[in-house]
Amino acid sequence: MAELGELTRLAGEDDGTILTVISGAGGVGKTTLAVRWAHAVAGRYPDGQLYTDLRGFGPEEAPAGPADVLFGFLTALGLPDHRIPPALDERVALFRSVLAGRRMLLVLDNAVGAEQVRPLLPGTRGCAVVVTSRSQLGGLVVAEGAHTLRLDAFDDEEARNYLRGRLGAARVDAEPLARDAIVARCGGLPLALAVVCARAATRSAFSLTAIAAELQDEEGLDAFTVAGFKHDLRAVFSWSYRQLPDGAAALFRHLALHPGADVSRAAAISVAGDEARGLLRLLCDAHLLDERSPGRYVYHDLVRAYALELATPSPAVLGRIVEHYLFSGGNAVEVCFPYRQPSRLPPVPDGIRPETFADPREAYAWQDAEYDTLMALTEICDESYLKIFVWVLCPYQQDVRFHLHDSIGLARRALTIAERDGSRWWIGFLQYAIGRAYLRLNQIDRAMPPLEAAIAVGRATDDPIRLAHGLLSVATGIVGVHDVPTRTETIKAYPYAVEALAAYRKLGGDFGRVEAANALHPIAWYHFYRPGGRDKARALLQESIDINVRCDHPHGAAGSWMHLARFHAATGDPARAVAAFEEALRLFGDMQDLRIEPLIGLYSTHLAAGDQEAADRVRGEALSLLETARYPDIERLEAILGPRTPG
Secondary structure (H helix, E strand, C coil), rough: HHHHHHHHHHHHHHCCCEEEECCCCCCCHHHEEEHHHHHCCHHHHHCCCCEEEEECCCCCCCCCCHHHHHHHHHHHCCCCHHCCCHHHHHHHHHHHHCCCCCCEEEEEECCHHCCCCCCHHCCCCCCEEEEECCCHHHHHHHHHHCCCECCCCCCHHHHHHHHHHHHCHHHHEEEEEEEHHHHHCCCCCCCHHHHHHHHHHHHCCHHHHHHHHHHHCCCCHHHHCCCCCCCCCHHHHHHHHHHHHHHHHHHHHHHHCCCCCCEEEHHHHHHHCHHHHHHHHEEEEEECCCCEEEEECCCCCHHHHHHHHCCCHHHHHHHHHHHHHHHHHHHHHHHHCCCCCCCCCCCCHHHHCCCCCCCHHHHHHHHHHHHHHHHHHHHHCCCCHHHHHHHHHHHHHHHHHHCCHHHHHHHHHHHHHHHHCCHHHHHHHHHHHHHHHHHHHHHHHHHHHHHHHHHHHHHHCCCCHHHHHHHHHHHHHHHCCCCCCCCHHHHHHHHHHHHHEEEEHHHHHHHHHHHHHHHHHHHHHHCCCCCCCCCHHHHHHHHHHHHHHCCHHHHHHHHHHHHHHHHHHCCCCCCHHHHHHHHHHHCCCCCCCHHHHHHHHHHHHHHHCCHHHHHHHHHHHHHHHCCCCCCCCCCHHHHHHCCCCCC
């Protein structure tokens, strides 16, 4: 066990003198480690060992007082009762005098705080003190120079070895699926594993598969109770919980309602206000939360189950969690898509502190990290917020990471609410979002009905944005986005694109200009087929690039470069096509899903030009990205690239 070696290393740095605090959550095995090490090194401390349970976390009403502990130590060291003074300071002085010149090991188990431990320290060289606590006892680290040893839950292999040691390797390894299910359910917590082993040992005729099934059937902590055993998981967790001040206890309960795998400090502040910073430190110090990365906190699964048992359903708390993520997501989308109009976010409610982002890279990283949480919140949020979640998530889902089926499902749920409420603007927007997602999936037939519905709403409500977005999406669906369109397609798309362009130009501002740049694409392809129209087509595509550059819209510019690249390839200029595709790649940067389409274009262009070496190089990068991409229409891309050769 690595921790045993670490304790020995610390003690061996000098003359055996050591002050180490072993901290960790309840049930993680701190006492077992300390006692086991004490037995292993007993020979190094020939004058004996002293052990006491300081009762810092346990069923007793009060922790052990230092004066009482010293009385016990002094009598154990051979002093008669009448020689032990009554005052704490006098007992401390006598204790240190008695230990002077001796080599002894002290195990101070289950300490509640540094002030409880400090009077019990020997104050002399040659003695070792090992303290266990659910708190980190930072006061001992700062003032006394204590070493710290954090004890975490077992990893999976350590947990399997624990089961083998308790139940026998033959029985454990005969049912590997059940064994690993038990390990996962216990989350590496030694006390939970011990309870399961106790159940398995008393029911030796039961298979591990049957025991694993029981664990899955019993919710929360019910699976970890044993008749006649008072120190089950609930009791052990409760001892830590009871030590918390009211504010920390409330935050412990409230954050358990958060549906994500971890929770940010910012979200906790929206729940509990600025005092959340200090409360989070208290919860981490008590090992009821763990700060796995700066500003992000997780519960052990079983600790979370305990917190949920204590938490009563609280619409107010859930509402604050929902609002934190909704308005943080709104800030992210406004950084990544600054020209999107109109904003549908209401004013930020009092007390909510949404996260802010310095640039798109930071905002995209937040969206990546919180996406699962955001989607989980759409399942529990108030209906009035569901439509706004669609507005917040749609660009990320459709233009960045291609969670397209998620986008369609979420928009359909919101559309049901909007149709019931008669919210015309939202009906138009949600139909547009559904149709646009189907366009991304290259399912044109399914895209057209909702897009036509969005156009109808735009006309009926005299909403130029709804109308223009619907028109342009229909035009895009007709000409496609991956290949050079046919003459027939461009003729059919042209009136939709022209009407959309006029609406966008009428809107004006950077928003109107950026959207107008997109409307130029199908118009350019229309001119591509007109007699003498290719110069006009190239000029329109260049104009769309220039607009996006002036408006500092790099992803929009990249899309325009893609059209220009296909134009050059279609007109027999592979060198310019390659340069245009490479410029699109540069603008997409490290957005891996967005890099795939220009790589496909590069591959096809190099192949058509007879440059097999360049084609193979690009093909390798594209195939590598396809292994993890969520990109839609993967089969089309694989058909272009051909089968991947093994090895």
